Amino acid sequence: MKRTLLILFLIGALPLGLNAQKIPAVNLHDKEGKEVATASLIDGQQPFAITFWASWCKFCIEELEALTDQAPDWKKPLRIYAICIDDSRSVSCARAMAAGSGWPATILYDSNSDLARALGVSSIPHVFVFDKSGILSYSHVGYIPGDEDTLVEKLQGLQ
Amino acid sequence: MRRFQALLYLTLLVSLPAFAQIGGGFPLHGSLESNSLYNFDQDSPYKGFHSNNYLKLDYSSGRFSAGLQGEWYPSPMPGYDTGLKGWSLPVKYVSWTDSNWSVRAGDFFEQIGSGILLRSWEDRSLGLRNGIGGLLLKGHLPVQGLSLTLLSGVPASTSAQWGYSSSIVSAADLSLILPFGLSLGGAVLHRYEWAPEADLSLLLGKEAPRSVLMHSFRAGFSADSFQVNAEYVGKSPDFTAVRQNGASDTYSLERGMAFYADISWSIGGLSLSASGRYLDNMAMRAYRTLGTIAPSNTLNYLPALCQQQTYMLACLNPYETLSEGEWGLRGDAYYHFARGSVIGGRYGMTLHVGGSWINGLAKVLPRRDKDHLAYRDLNIELSRKWTRSLITKLFVSIQENSPTHGNRNATEAQNVFVLEGQYNFTHKMSLRTELQYLYSQERERDWMAALVEFGIAPNWSFTVSDMYNHGSSQEHYWNVSASWTKDTFKCILGYGRNREGMVCSGGVCRWQPEYTGIFLRLQYAL
Numbered sequence: 001m002k003r004t005l006l007i008l009f010l011i012g013a014l015p016l017g018l019n020a021q022k023i024p025a026v027n028l029h030d031k032e033g034k035e036v037a038t039a040s041l042i043d044g045q046q047p048f049a050i051t052f053w054a055s056w057c058k059f060c061i062e063e064l065e066a067l068t069d070q071a072p073d074w075k076k077p078l079r080i081y082a083i084c085i086d087d088s089r090s091v092s093c094a095r096a097m098a099a100g101s102g103w104p105a106t107i108l109y110d111s112n113s114d115l116a117r118a119l120g121v122s123s124i125p126h127v128f129v130f131d132k133s134g135i136l137s138y139s140h141v142g143y144i145p146g147d148e149d150t151l152v153e154k155l156q157g158l159q
Numbered sequence: 160m161r162r163f164q165a166l167l168y169l170t171l172l173v174s175l176p177a178f179a180q181i182g183g184g185f186p187l188h189g190s191l192e193s194n195s196l197y198n199f200d201q202d203s204p205y206k207g208f209h210s211n212n213y214l215k216l217d218y219s220s221g222r223f224s225a226g227l228q229g230e231w232y233p234s235p236m237p238g239y240d241t242g243l244k245g246w247s248l249p250v251k252y253v254s255w256t257d258s259n260w261s262v263r264a265g266d267f268f269e270q271i272g273s274g275i276l277l278r279s280w281e282d283r284s285l286g287l288r289n290g291i292g293g294l295l296l297k298g299h300l301p302v303q304g305l306s307l308t309l310l311s312g313v314p315a316s317t318s319a320q321w322g323y324s325s326s327i328v329s330a331a332d333l334s335l336i337l338p339f340g341l342s343l344g345g346a347v348l349h350r351y352e353w354a355p356e357a358d359l360s361l362l363l364g365k366e367a368p369r370s371v372l373m374h375s376f377r378a379g380f381s382a383d384s385f386q387v388n389a390e391y392v393g394k395s396p397d398f399t400a401v402r403q404n405g406a407s408d409t410y411s412l413e414r415g416m417a418f419y420a421d422i423s424w425s426i427g428g429l430s431l432s433a434s435g436r437y438l439d440n441m442a443m444r445a446y447r448t449l450g451t452i453a454p455s456n457t458l459n460y461l462p463a464l465c466q467q468q469t470y471m472l473a474c475l476n477p478y479e480t481l482s483e484g485e486w487g488l489r490g491d492a493y494y495h496f497a498r499g500s501v502i503g504g505r506y507g508m509t510l511h512v513g514g515s516w517i518n519g520l521a522k523v524l525p526r527r528d529k530d531h532l533a534y535r536d537l538n539i540e541l542s543r544k545w546t547r548s549l550i551t552k553l554f555v556s557i558q559e560n561s562p563t564h565g566n567r568n569a570t571e572a573q574n575v576f577v578l579e580g581q582y583n584f585t586h587k588m589s590l591r592t593e594l595q596y597l598y599s600q601e602r603e604r605d606w607m608a609a610l611v612e613f614g615i616a617p618n619w620s621f622t623v624s625d626m627y628n629h630g631s632s633q634e635h636y637w638n639v640s641a642s643w644t645k646d647t648f649k650c651i652l653g654y655g656r657n658r659e660g661m662v663c664s665g666g667v668c669r670w671q672p673e674y675t676g677i678f679l680r681l682q683y684a685l
Contacts, residue, residue: 021188024219025256032381033342033388035306056467062581069506069547087280088273089462092421093491093513095386096432099425100495101509112270112280120190120215120684122283123649139647139684145581145589146616 021136023050023128024118028083028108031095036108038115041081042134047158048079049151051105051127052116054086055094059143060125064103066148071104078155080105085113085124129154189216189226190684192283196236198676205237205672213283215250216685225253238662238671239286240453242317249288249315249322260298266290269310271332271346274460275392275417275441276375279314284662285669287454289445290315292323304336308346314445317453324446325354328458342379347372350443350458358449359398362410371397373415373443389420398447399440399483415440428495435488436464439520442482454669463663464489465515466538471608471626472597473556473575477663478534481564484520485533489513506544513538519565531565534558552579573599587616593624604630618643626658634658640678647684653677 028036041048053060064082071077082105086094091111098107110116119128121141129138129151138154140147195210210233217226228250232243252265268290271277281288293312300307309331316324332346350371359367377390394415421434443458461480464487468474491513496503514537518530536558544550554577561570574597581591590613597606610624625637640653659673 021186022219024217024224025261032340032386033379034336056469058469065544069544087278087462088275088419088460089464090467092386092388092423092432092434093466093489095423096425096430096491096493097511099384099423099430100428100493102495112268112274112278114268117268117281118217120188120217122190122192122213122682122684126647126684140617140644141647141649141682141684142620142642142644144614144616144620144644145583146585146587146614149586150617 023130023134023136024115026110026115026118028110028115030109031098031107039134042130042132044132046079047129047131047137047155048081049127049129049155050081050083050115051151052083052085052110052121052124054084054124055090055097056086057124061097062145063125063127063143063148064101064105066145067105067152068101068103070148070152074104074152074156076159078104078152080155082107083115084109085111085116087111087113127151129158131158186220187216187218188685189214191215191682193681194236194283194678195680196674196676196678198237198674200673200675203237203672203674205674207234209234209236211236211239211243211283211286222256223253224256227251235286237674238669240317240455240669242453243286247322250290260296262297263295264293266292266315267295267310267312269295269308270460271308271330271348272344272375272377272390272392273388273419275390275419276346276373277328277330277348277443277458278460279458280460285454286317287457288315289455289457291328293328306334308332308334314458315455316445317455324456326350326352326446328445340381342377342381344375344377346375348374348458350445352446355446356448359410359447362449363398363412365412367398367412367447368396371395371443384425385423387420387422390418392417392419392441394441394443397440397443399442400449413440415443417441428497430493430495431491433488433490434464435486437486438480438482439484439522440482463534464517465534465536466491466513468556470554470556470575470577470593470595471610471624472595472606473554473558473577474663475597475606475660476558476560476571476573476602477661477668478517478560479661479663479668481519481523481533484523485517485564486520486530487515487517487534489515504543504545506546508541508543511538511540511542519561524564524566526566531561532559532570533561533564548583550581553577554579571599571601573597573601589614589616599630603628603632606630618645620644622653624655649680649682651678651680653679 023038026038030036084094125143126141131137192213197208198206212231215228230247235243250266252263254263268279279289279291291312291314296309298307311329313323314328328350330348334344336342352369355367372395375392379388396412396414399413400410416439418437423432444456445458461482463478463480465478494510496508498507517534519533521527521529538556540554542552556575559570559572577595579593583589593610595608606628608626612622614620620642622640627635636656636658638655640651642651654677656675661668662671
């Protein structure tokens with residue numbers, strides 16, 4: 001029975017397109033511990049990107065540093081949210097790491113990976129670009145130096 | 160049957176690129192992950208083919224959503240819980256959300272406070288998924304800043320035929336955000352086992368209580384650059400087994416208690432954080448057993464308080480939390496030397512110094528009459544960007560670990576040194592190297608390791624690495640792999656030899672046997 005169900009939804013998934021994904025409704029926290037609903041990230045005027053990171057993920061930090069290097073060249077500021085998935089083991093360390101980093105992103109915390117799970121993130125870094133209505137436009141898993149160019153192009157293309 | 164499974168597996172792999180090409184507008188999304196290994200080591204009990212596969216699908220329409228997660232382990236990867244073998248649908252749910260309330264029926268993951276009271280989550284690298292099947296209600300009450308979480312359900316179990324353990328967990332949590340950066344919270348949790356193992360009562364010499372109650376209080380304060388959080392958790396008498404390191408374990412019914420606090424502060428380029436934790440009989444299982452404790456048989460989260468290491472040699476001997484009783488302190492300091500400063504140079508420099516000290520409690524160390532060192536470390540990392548193309552990192556980690564958590568005098572010290580460099584040839588082409596050395600006079604003594612990674616953005620990455628023990632065993636553990644990424648589709652194909660050891664994430668560890676073989680990892684977020 002279980003096998004039949006699994007096969008059914010494997011096959012059922014094949015023809016389905018997934019381009020209309022909206023950012024899932026999840027509550028994150030800001031650095032002061034206040035709740036931030038993902039719906040509040042949609043302002044109807046500007047696209048935005050979210051990138052998942054953790055203090056122990058060296059490629060995530062590398063990507064955020066690369067964006068920091070590029071930021072002075074942006075014609076207008078881009079809306080980037082760096083979602084930290086550090087759990088209680090290292091979240092205070094992550095707060096300290098982010099505090100003086102100068103990353104061109106707003107830091108939010110997803111300490112039990114609720115948003116990461118809802119977006120199907122199984123490894124980080126993982127970036128998602130949403131248009132001004134909160135509809136997913138682009139996403140990319142992993143980081144190789146140079147990927148930050150594509151992220152910025154996609155965001156600027158939606159402006 | 161094997162032919163059918165192989166055919167289905169091939170179909171899954173072949174259809175992956177098709178997923179990436181299809182467009183449309185149906186409000187369905189999810190992810191697919193497949194990890195497979197063919198172990199060529201004919202002497203290994205884990206020889207041959209192993210595979211862990213996950214498919215998650217979520218449907219949402221307005222305020223309604225529903226989802227499923229299917230898992231298929233034709234033969235679980237080496238070191239994973241053998242109870243996972245076969246097919247399962249461990250997550251299925253329906254939920255409804257509006258601006259103030261959400262209700263979810265089915266399987267869910269949830270955390271209360273820092274997780275010492277309750278944390279259900281998923282970590283595929285450990286084969287851990289301790290979801291709860293039942294009802295979850297979350298909402299904001301009509302008082303400014305007050306929110307409520309209520310849940311009740313049956314914790315998942317990989318060893319039970321029906322996929323759930325023989326216990327019911329219920330919890331309530333109230334959280335209040337006050338003006339001036341203050342916050343308060345409190346929670347209670349109750350676990351009832353309707354079919355506890357009879358041997359528990361035999362060993363105790365009296366009836367093991369079916370109910371265990373936990374409660375917690377927490378408070379926080381945050382200003383612009385300052386934050387402090389504290390949490391207290393208590394537990395009613397629960398069955399506990401104290402390790403005797405060779406002799407028979409002792410069993411008793413004891414209360415549990417935990418206290419956790421962290422503080423962080425930043426000014427200019429300097430950021431500081433510190434945390435402390437006291438644990439006394441705080442392991443909270445979904446069901447109590449005298450048999451092997453599966454990774455998923457946990458209801459709370461007690462991570463090791465020390466830094467989570469990422470370099471190959473620095474994480475060879477990870478520390479595992481002594482949930483029966485320990486206390487620890489951890490501190491981290493970051494200093495960002497500004498761009499354009501004398502020391503920071505044109506592109507800036509970052510210095511991180513961190514350390515931890517963890518002691519086992521005397522009451523759980525039969526050979527001690529006072530608390531004793533279980534683990535301590537000091538980590539220093541210096542990262543500097545020299546030009547637009549060149550970045551270097553220097554990392555030093557000094558670790559001392561007591562294999563008996565302080566019960567005996569012998570400790571194992573190791574000093575790890577890492578030099579990492581990255582050079583970007585062009586905007587798209589980069590080379591990253593790591594040179595590592597571990598100096599130790601214990602266990603396998605000295606190790607050295609090297610890694611070379613060549614990246615061509617946005618699709619390709621090639622990695623070669625080797626860990627070599629030249630202190631005693633003279634063994635090499637090498638890996639070659641290639642990775643191809645297209646948006647959310649990632650494929651990693653490699654061949655290598657894996658060392659036997661513990662794989663840890665947070666406070667949970669699993670043993671991984673040695674193997675030599677081809678591995679394939681596929682992942683796709685839909």
